[in-house]
Amino acid sequence: MAYDFKAIEAKWQERWEKARLHTPDLAGARNPYYNLMMFPYPSAEGLHIGNLYSFISVDCHGRYMRQKGFDVFEPIGFDAFGMHSENHALKTGQHPRVLTPKCIANFTRQLKSAALMLDWTRAVDTTDPEYYRWTQWIFLKLYEKGLAYEKEAPVTWCPACQTVLADEQAEGGVCERCETPVEKRNLRQWFFKITAYAEKLLSGLDGIDWSEITKSAQRNWIGKSEGAEVLFETPAGPLTVFTTRPDTLFGATYMVLAPEHPLAGKLATPEQKTAVAEYAKRAAAMSALEREKGDRKKTGVDTGALAVNPVTGQKIPIWVADYVLSGYGTGAIMAVPAHDERDHEFAKAFGLPIVEVIQPEKNVPGCYSGEGTMIHSGSYDGLSSIEARKRIVADLEKKGLAKFRVHYRLRDWCISRQRYWGPPIPAVRCAKCGTVAVPEKDLPVRLPEMPDIRPDGSGKSPLARLQAFVKTVCPKCKGTAERETDVSDNFFDSAWYFLRYLSPADTERIFDPALAQKWLPVDHYIGGNEHAVLHLMYVRFLTMALKEIGVLHFDNPFKRFRVNGMITRDGAKMSKSKGNVVSPDEYVDKYGADVLRTYLMFMGPVADGGDFSDRSIHGVAKFLERVHRIFTEKPIVDRPVVGDARTLMHRSMKRVEEGFERLSYNVSIAQLMEWANDLADWTKITREELSVFARLLASFAPHLADELYEKVGDAKFVLQAPWPAWDPKLAVGDTVEIAVQVNGKLRGTVSIPAEADEAAAFSAARGLPKVAEVLAGAPLKKQVYVKGRLVNFVSG
């Protein structure tokens, strides 16, 4: 009988759906397990194979846990707001309100064809007012708590997209969407105070079971540095700098202010005023890309003013230079050219004095920035730099001139977007009352219909053109007021979606607290590491904030997070321009979902991803055909499995399970192949082998597994059958072949009973002619026996 995957897959998908097999009873579940996959953005291009790879990794884990007896909840939804949709709409002229439902329908079809164990009854869509009502609600909660605030700030602006971007969306100084170099603009923006949680976000990483690569990216992004703030007297008053090396204070021979520093203009002497102003103007005109390029020649200008070094009492010049950034620390530094590369380069360029205050252990050429012994530092001479660091700050602290201080690289999260396709930020501006939040009862603030959503370069959202939307009444004084016209960042929508899955239809609450208590935090989450510092940081922040607000009962949203690798084609990242995009539809059609799933999981460990190859998928197709043939063409007999067949069966159960535990499904599948290769040689198959094989295969090839399991005859779906339990004793045969080494070198193998004792093993090993021969020359010093593994004779 041929392997008719189309008929088999259609048959089982229909039966599963009829049985509502993938819709757990959230309230009644006894053994809840929340198995989450990343929130897909439903693009017009359809489901990307990389997305599918990630989802199948999640699904295989979910099916495994289901067989292990858990009530697995595996939800899905659509992250359909955002610039990506909007840009696509602007390019093709299709309104996102029209396009989005079509894209969602197509995604739904594709996801269903891949047989993911999804609970479709709880799907969410971020563009649904009943979803973004709660996005806006969270905004209100944060606002009440002081965690959402407005400020006029220099923000990253993409001139092509005509909107501001988060820092994370403009890495390297270019817009992540269109790669246009970004600019700085001063705009009134809404921010979430993620920096209030900087330390908690950092320390929280230590105890959580997340992929190391993700935690490392987050640590770097938070960028903690410990040091001190030190006060320098200047003609314009005290000037605070931040330094991580207060031990080098005696070597501070000048100071530098960022061009944007408020004191820069004030400090400049009459002769230098023009030069300083011009320098600041030039710095402001520079794009972020130019400014942040690290290998530029140092430039700067002297303010003419002098500051007093608090430890030496010496007067030192104050310069303005763009190598000091206004956004970090205090925007001003003390320069120690002897022990800081950048200060060194600057001092050389402008002829400023260099004083060494740290003696390295071994003399090194150039500028030394390591630890060492204090010199030229008054009473601190002779101390280690590490010790001196503490004492200098402590001593200055008594005089009120310094204090220990920690700074973070992390910036507050700018959520304002001057675009159309997002949830309106629920706030109004009243001439009398200022900014007023929309009351909870008036949510959602609906995104109005608007045929022309093009940005107009005014720096305002297209919504600002819609007077019917803008004009409103102040919730406080009932006077006329104007609505906020910015919409919120797409990352905000996706920072809480996993909460809504619990209660997607609840119109009264964001979710049912009883269900949250039962199902949260999420047990298992898999996704690409491109979200390490965006999505995953925002979710952690929001979870912590919602806990403080009293909405959630935990700090860490995801108990276990694992990254999945990337799927490439011919070694290259897939892209439309390269024409190497793999369409899941094509392969589901040609081979079926079971083959595509099994192939993707066979490529390697989930963390590594892999390179998609038509040849290799064909090999996997042959494997499933073979499995189908073995179990449908050979007679199934009721008799116990014994001997080597039993050993292989138990070893297979063991190794398949080990693969599941490590997300190395490739090992599980390889073991099934090995087992199948052996079964193919037998004339009959036992019912037990059929039952075990089907259950082990179920995650990868769920349709075929059910087709085979049906023959077992216990009237269950394979997912409802328990995970096969293996016996460690039976996973080893009665006799084992062990290695025989002499001085660590393999000299042969010998078969002995698995339970053989040392003496028996040694005598069997010595019986090998080759071993006896090699051993003859020298006296035996030692002999090692590792049960079931090897014997090693150590001689002469």
Next chain:
RNA sequence: GCCGAAGUGGUGGAAUGGCAGACACGCCGGUUUCAAAAACCGGUACCCGCAAGGGUGUGAGGGUUCGACUCCCUCCUUCGGCACCA
């Protein structure tokens, strides 16, 4: 530069202190075919050798151990994150 991950056949990878290369792709040979494709069977780390056999081998070099792909140290390379961040 700092932080993190990883280096194993022609390729993807397996083995995390005990027989390196499981399993698969590819390649070679065979069966089948008018032929090709497909399918099936066998072989396939490298070097020497007709063979039996011997030797070498997990990025490089040291170390620990009876025994190291695995643990430790130094270095190299690749990938990811951060980066004029004081």
